[in-house]
Amino acid sequence: MEMPGRNDAILSVKRQVFLLILFGAVATSTAAAGRTITLEEAFQLAKASPSDSALTLEIDRARAEVRASGLWPNPEVLLSREEAAGAVDRFLNLSWPIPVTRRLSIERQAARSGLEAVEARTGMARVGLRLRVREMFV
Numbered sequence: 805m806e807m808p809g810r811n812d813a814i815l816s817v818k819r820q821v822f823l824l825i826l827f828g829a830v831a832t833s834t835a836a837a838g839r840t841i842t843l844e845e846a847f848q849l850a851k852a853s854p855s856d857s858a859l860t861l862e863i864d865r866a867r868a869e870v871r872a873s874g875l876w877p878n879p880e881v882l883l884s885r886e887e888a889a890g891a892v893d894r895f896l897n898l899s900w901p902i903p904v905t906r907r908l909s910i911e912r913q914a915a916r917s918g919l920e921a922v923e924a925r926t927g928m929a930r931v932g933l934r935l936r937v938r939e940m941f942v
Contacts, residue, residue, distance in 0.1 A: 866922040873915035874908040
């Protein structure tokens with residue numbers, strides 16, 4: 805069983821390694837071209853990086869969960885056939901669970917809270933990314 809924060813720590817390390825590689829490649833290519841980049845250009849490169857795209861995808865996933873949460877369950881159709889003493893009986897059963905508890909509204913509320921948490925976490929990650937860019941730049 806994995807620890808809850810372990811995946812976040814692994815992702816954080818992967819992002820840092822990627823940033824080091826990204827800025828090493830940018831520094832090498834700009835040095836080879838004989839020009840230096842500005843801090844604003846470094847921020848733009850960080851914003852176009854795959855790690856920033858991954859943060860955007862996290863938000864999209866959480867928004868999709870909000871849309872999908874609280875939906876009624878799908879109906880179920882069952883077709884059965886019984887044969888006894890030469891007589892064939894066919895049955896068609898339709899069942900559709902009707903939620904009478906507050907489970908669906910609680911699911912919607914939990915999904916909205918999850919979206920807010922993801923937006924806050926990705927906002928903090930983007931601020932951290934800008935901070936690391938600034939530290940590497942200076």
